[in-house]
Amino acid sequence: MHSFRSSIRCAVEWFLMPELPEVETIVRGLRPLLTGRRILDAELPSANANGAGSSILRRILRDPEWKNPVDFVDAIRGSSISAVRRHGKHLVFDLHPPNGKGSTRSLLVHLGMTGRLTCEETPEPRSAHTHLILSLDRPGRWLHYTDIRRFGRLQLLDATGDPLGSLGPDPLEVAFPEFVRLLGVRRAMLKSLLLDQRFLRGLGNIYADESLFRARLHPAALAARLNRQQARRLYDAIRETLTLAIAAGGSSIANYVDGLGNTGYFQHEHQVYQRTGDPCFRCGSRIRKMIIASRSTHFCPNCQRSGRSVRRTEPTVRKGVA
DNA sequence: CGTTGAACCTGTTTGC
DNA sequence: TGCAAACAGGTTCAAC
Numbered sequence: 001m002h003s004f005r006s007s008i009r010c011a012v013e014w015f016l017m018p019e020l021p022e023v024e025t026i027v028r029g030l031r032p033l034l035t036g037r038r039i040l041d042a043e044l045p046s047a048n049a050n051g052a053g054s055s056i057l058r059r060i061l062r063d064p065e066w067k068n069p070v071d072f073v074d075a076i077r078g079s080s081i082s083a084v085r086r087h088g089k090h091l092v093f094d095l096h097p098p099n100g101k102g103s104t105r106s107l108l109v110h111l112g113m114t115g116r117l118t119c120e121e122t123p124e125p126r127s128a129h130t131h132l133i134l135s136l137d138r139p140g141r142w143l144h145y146t147d148i149r150r151f152g153r154l155q156l157l158d159a160t161g162d163p164l165g166s167l168g169p170d171p172l173e174v175a176f177p178e179f180v181r182l183l184g185v186r187r188a189m190l191k192s193l194l195l196d197q198r199f200l201r202g203l204g205n206i207y208a209d210e211s212l213f214r215a216r217l218h219p220a221a222l223a224a225r226l227n228r229q230q231a232r233r234l235y236d237a238i239r240e241t242l243t244l245a246i247a248a249g250g251s252s253i254a255n256y257v258d259g260l261g262n263t264g265y266f267q268h269e270h271q272v273y274q275r276t277g278d279p280c281f282r283c284g285s286r287i288r289k290m291i292i293a294s295r296s297t298h299f300c301p302n303c304q305r306s307g308r309s310v311r312r313t314e315p316t317v318r319k320g321v322a
Numbered sequence: 323c324g325t326t327g328a329a330c331c332t333g334t335t336t337g338c
Numbered sequence: 339t340g341c342a343a344a345c346a347g348g349t350t351c352a353a354c
Contacts, residue, residue, distance in 0.1 A: 017346090017347075017348090018348090019348095089348080110348080110349090112331090112347090112349080113331085113332095113346080113347055113348060114331085114333090129332090147331095148332055148333070149331040149332050149347090150331055151330070151331065151347080151349075152348090153349090186323095186324095187323070187324070188324060188325085189324090189325090192324080192325080195348085197348090197349085204347080205346095292325095293325075294326060294328095294347095295347070295348095296345090296346080296347085
């Protein structure tokens, strides 16, 4: 019954969930277009919409320094974009001040759930959810930031401030011994841990579930209980999942587009995410959904037994198809 | 320390 | 048919 829905999906606008692979895809698309460009001006459409608009903007511009959104515009106008990079789920634009005056800053963009950052050829169109438009020193290059649910955040960092410092290592860069050490000091369930940006930066609900499936580990398994072999499986699975997802241009779940407006196609490779009740591609058992860390968690009850902990959150044991 | 749930959000889906 | 409730989830915070 669920499978009928997928045929309807193509009529729906794609939605997003920007985790590490999606952000990496966006960065790779935007980097050649934006590196070296100067920001001529910045517009904050939701600031002057109405009275409530500015409170919306104050929330999006997380830094309390920008009590007045105009200050934000003044701070970045004239700057040159020296680098476009990714830090966990954040996009980072390194900004050189105009005329070499002032300090180097970085514009931090977190897309939250529905944030979109795209390079357009005009300052239009702007939707009701367009919150920032940068005009650049090259015709036909306007950077649009839109966010329907407004979970995303814009932040301006100087060299001293470092809210990124509390984040864990990048899952594609961390070495295995360090990964094992980080695992060993945590007693949380694996799913909770993978969502914790202080453990590793960049994983979200999709890739946490997908990685655990590939590692054949139960999402409720306790981190500190894993043996070396299981830790190795998890480490490899995370890297493999993310690498494949990046190669596929990310996962598009309605509305997600990269910096060029393209959709990804890793959603077709999902093994468990949003496949509740569907047969496991590996063993045929029905994919099950449970709540861990207040998040929907999808897994195969047959393939992912390793490290399974017996706890009350686990539904009554009921043998599946396999 | 770890976990849960609420809050923040709007658009879509589900259920009565 | 229509409307209300549920759902979706990245992050932060409060409470246990």
